[in-house]
Amino acid sequence: MPTTALALARVRDAYDRIDRARRPDIWITLRPRADAESDARAVDARVAAGEQLPLAGRTVAVKGNIDIDGLPTTAGCPSYAYDPPADAPSVARLRAAGAVVLGSTNMDQFATGLVGTRSPYGAVRSAHDPARIAGGSSSGSAVAVALGIADLALGTDTAGSGRVPAAFNGIVGIKPTRGLVPTDGVVPACASLDCVSVFARTLPEAELALALIATPPGRAAPHRTPGPWRVAVPPAEQLGAMDEGWAEAYEAAADRLAAAGARLSPVDLTPFTEAAALLYDGAFVAERYTATGAFVDKETNDLDPTVAAIIRRARDIPAHRLFADQTRLAVLRARAMTALAEADALLLPTTPGHPTLDDVAADPFGANARLGRFTNSTNLFDLAAVAVPAGEVDARPFGVMLIGPAGTDDRLARIAALLTPPVRLAVVGVHLTGQPLNPQLLTLGARLIRTTTTAPAYRLFALRTDPPKPGLVHVDSGGRHIEAEIWELPPEGLGTLTAALPRPMAIGRLELADGTTAPGFLCEPAALDDAVDITEHGGWRAYRNS
Template identity: 60%
Template sequence: MIRERVRAAYRRIEQVDRPEVWIDLQPEDEVLAEAAALHVRFAAGEPLPLYGRLAAVKGNIDVAGLPTTAGCPAFAYRPAEDAPVVARLRAAGALVLGTTNLDQFATGLVGTRSPYGAVRNAVDPAYISGGSSSGSAVAVALGIADVALGTDTAGSGRVPAALNGIVGLKPTPGLLPTAGVVPACRSIDCVSIFARTVAEAELTLRCLAGPPFAGPGFAGGGPFRIGVPGSPGPLEDGWAEAFAAAVADYAAAGATVTTVDLSPFLSAARLLYEGSFVAERYTAVGEFLEKHPDEVDPNVAAIITAARALPAHRVFEDQATLAELKSEADAVLSTVDALLLPTTTGHPTLAEVAADPIGANAALGRFTNFANLLGLSALAVPAGTAGGLPFGVMFVGPAHADAKLAALARTVETRVRLAVVGAHLRGQPLNHELTSRGGRFVAAVSTAPEYHLHALATTPPKPGLVRVPAGGAAIAAEVWDLPVSGFGAFVAGVPAPLTIGRVLLADGSEVSGFLCEPVALDGAPDISGKGGWLAHLRS
């Protein structure tokens, strides 16, 4: 089973044709050999909590046997051993597929600042993936890796999670070791975790951090107190509404929502790049940049080398300012369990970032830049869509509130995703059965090419989807998500010959979805060649 999962991942890599996601891939036969050895350990009873998970690792984190590039070929070196976080990942039973692309030297939130190519968004390749941990996020979002390691200094483990519809966990600074990580700002760097669910991200963090993950005195449960800004400030069209809907979801799940003053957090955020703290990036790689000016992305070089002009006294001034802001921020956090914020402010296209690389990047970090300067924990989670693209929110809490944030996020994560292919599509006669039960459109997708679609003689007209052993086709579908209660009521009303089973999507993920009893297919025309129900209706 684990070997087949590996083979499926490499087939998926070929299928999606996103070479810019990876810097170096392990050869498939080597990963298969590791999988066989891992299975022997598992069969012998060795505890392997991440057994069989496939992992991707950001290219500024050491993976033995592969070069560490930090997104700059001229900087590359070959580490003698795994970084401790990678070693712990393997020890827990995960298999490393390779190293992923990033904004060079982990400087950026866009995912385009790399000689290995701009990493395109997993949902719409005309849009950015977000950075700097771009490749790691997209590898998970495309269903290639189960979990991935990134880094997060200014938001690099959260912005790409939000823009690709996955979970991004930025632990409390210091909770995970950063040895074997090319530093951005060494004093505040964090290793971050990408996964498709909060539970998977939480499990991975437990394996990498051990008992400190739980934090002092947290035993789980609620009710929770959430602080939200009175106004989140300028957001892309539709994003304020998406954020309000997410706040309403958590309130409906039992959280108490109060308005808080976000000004000390936003003032701290501005210090990260507008103050002297950027000088720590120069300490990390400035000497290399000076010696290799032609090998470095010009936007990255401009940001880092600007620190040469900063006077030393600015460091002490900014440290004093930050201490005052931290005191104010801690006072706000003492009144709530967590802040709930939009993870970022919008979703620019690749063209928009190319036209304004510095301005577009700066806007993306409004709600993320302050977390590590203030020593906070943070967790970014999907919250539906806005404008047809993924939208995400972020919980921010005090140091060592990592487990509390995960528990809080899970209060609403108990929604079920459902694939529909016919009369429940948007604009079709039964779509109201989803919306009336709290259903939210997630994405237009297609199934894996393993299905046939038949036109059934029903009222109203509906198709029947069946999985076939060979000769299948990819069928157009939509994914919706519903609260568990709404999903249960919906399933209870599904009439024969339709059933709810598991549907395999083109990205390799499985969701609940409509299937059809084979007995109903007698005399029902096969319309698979049309590619989907709407195309059949148009014809």
Template identity: 55%
Template sequence: MTGETVSSAARAETAFERIAETDRPEVWIALRDKDDVIAEARAVDAAAAAGADLPLAGLVYAVKDNIDVAGLPTTAACPSYTYVPQRDATAVARLRAAGAVCLGKTNLDQFATGLVGTRSPYGAVRGAVDPARIAGGSSSGSAVAVALGIADFALGTDTAGSGRVPAALNGIVGVKASLGAVPADGVVPACPSYDCVTVFAPDLTAAAAVLRRITGPSPTDPASRPRPDGAPLSAPPAPRLAVPRPADLTALDPDLTPLWDAALDRLAATGATLTPIDIQPLLAAALLLYEGALIAERAAAFGAHLDAHPGDADPVVAHLVGGAAKFTAADLAADQQTLRRSRTEAAALLADFDALVLPTAPLHPTLDDVRADPVGVNAALGTYTNFVNLLDLAAVAVPAGTAGTKHFGISVVTAAFADQIGADIAARFLGEHPPLIAPGGTDLVVFGAHMTGMPLNGQLTDLGARFIGDVRTAPAYRMHALDTAPPKPFVTRSELGASLPGERWLLAPAALGRFLADLPAPMTLGKIELDDGTWATGFCATAPTGTDITAAGGWRAHLTA
């Protein structure tokens, strides 16, 4: 992911050295045998050397132990639940096919029920920096494996915030894509209507490289969804961001308030417009997940197992799931309808914004804090995360500083399948080059008024188009200037042509259709050969007219001259 060629075997060796150095046994439930990992890594190196397409070769990763890895036990942090799957979860299979090598299975809050990382018979997972503080859950082991530099990335899951809170509390990135974007087959269900597979990584570029490999529907997961043709591929240059009012931040630890204020200043410095809104409707919807009849999904998923094996049950998890007994089927139906109305209300609340920015977690408690109030601390950690999956939203969690050993992060929350907008805004906040997090889109090459900084560039950015890079035509084109307002050119193929500079943009297929429909005559789109021998869609003209300006060497040069 860094662009360097790294031996998979050497990286695996380094990972095991790091495991020994850090001495954090509570991170792992099942660590693979070192010799087996090295052997697999050497096979990846050999395949890569033979020319196999392995974009994640040289990377090692960890998997939360509620996600199946063929041949390794899946426990969900409940020993009596253990089984050995014969096939990988789809996300794991896609990573294996891309050349990444799994190190083992990581610890979690039992049955992925919790945000603290302490509800496990395999031990409480301690924070990566301060062992007195929690790592956050439920994907605690996965987050710490990344934060300690053992794994290049890790898979977690997220129902109430488990792919985001541990990222915030360990100073790393956590990406929770839209519901169904990453298939969830091979995942032990927690609350299956809202469960997501997530990615932890040191930075957004690394997370994006993984997401591009695991995103996309699977026939083995009926809840997986394709990315819509009209999904945006880029955040606008000056996004409109909703933020909570001060009155909605009462849960925030006073030690972390300066970090939140600084984060808002950093966002504004990127060109974003920040508008406080009332997020109480979102916080109210969040209560349905644990305090309403939706808890019945957890009871249906694993409640009977806990009843049959009380000795293995974490007391807090058993208590929470046991609370489902007080609800009836009618209660569940009523809460599902309430949630449906809440989704409509949330869509209206956020309709005028590109994203909502929130603190990921309002506090970073100690292990002692959790022991003293296991339910209350857990509930507080989910204040700004619990509603996201319920309301069919996506989120990117990124670090935003520390106060002593307390870690703080922010989350950029977007509409379903507007994940790329969230990633772009988060990358600008971090000062990273915004990475493309999902595959798809159609190339468009432009050579004139639609290029960056030109008068018609807004027609592309308004459609969510994404700048990919500079290009040149094959040396077989001439450029003609049209007498229009604003002036613009087109290119035509000619035996007496030249190589002309332009730009490549990526558009969603639906956006490209709208763009073509709005093109004024004589402009149209056709195939243009580039200097690397490939062909891309670009501007042509149905009736070539205008002044030949090929000799200028391109549109910018023509305007300068």
């Protein structure tokens, strides 16, 4: 595919992935394929004419409370829908940089929740475990990125909505300094606290998107003295109850930072958790009634009952409680800032656990409150944050976040880069050592870990492509061990490979001879109609040498 058609190829791939995923819960309004392809052709034409478009060939999904020109803005409530006069600035800036918008994504109604289930458009399920929630309120945006449908996505973050779904779906979520990204064209949850957030599969991609949508900051990052990164870490007993294995995963993340040269120091987490409780249990929730209360009072039949209850309850909070809570918050913030005075960042688990859909249905308020234990205080304290994957627990993503003073967005990303563990990739064909595409791996910073074989559950085919390449397929019977190499590379490297991977190739999970699994190259069965079965050779190199 010529480079001048990169955007069109990516858009077509995105819609093919949408068809294969069969996840209508992700979307509120999906743009017609023809419209997105028309935008992609325009992007390709601009590139061919010599324009430098940093996001050419990237697709973007947009949370349902952010204006997209030509699509209704619903905020997760059909009867609230309106036709926006223009793109929100964040959307317009992504489009100007060459990104193609796919559609409006599902969300907790009126951005009120951290669960992703409070929507008349359906509960959004995790990209990795359909029994568990995707996290909210920016649920659809996060899952669209995690499934490889969108390269980037916009969400919002008031209480953690740009970080919780990132953690549950194994992607990056940046909650910038308040005011860094315009909130014009965004249906507010709490207008004084809201932020537009960014999702991506890798930290560099998320940083690029943020740089393109941000307004030049009016606040400089606080001065720091030279030396190792200083990261505050609370004592284990202050983290409270966590899901099994999560405390150990968090400790492992802290250990990785220390091994990378960061200097860890203890911090009192109490002011953070006490402030977190104020966001919903205190008077600050009254701002949600200011945003959408008049509409909720109309009692339309598509209101989510939990969301409506939260907003209506906020209507009757007396003014004196708000002033008392503001005073209390000022005291807590002063204590928190004092605790972080000598630190560049605070390391926390993004959430204390990952509930199932049944857990949330049984206790919607309690489950949501638990998820905000570590995230709720960030905007109340006017802090910046970045959430990144930090491994797995029971084969599900585990995530942590780094939090720091306003204006330290770049600094937090630099520290977060130390946390991102390398990923493994199993290769069986033209990326093997000595083969034509092996330099791709080396350029991405990959290193060979070992040579092994797959489990005896695969067959290998020579595809009729130029250059020649193999196709590996999983079979229920008649499979054999196939030679494989295991490489280790940065997560962003795997993201780059995945984004550029042409059909019929795909990244899937390969079973290895030792019983473990690793991401690896597989082939769509439809491509095998005119391919040659070369399984008997035991590997691509042996076949080529024959």
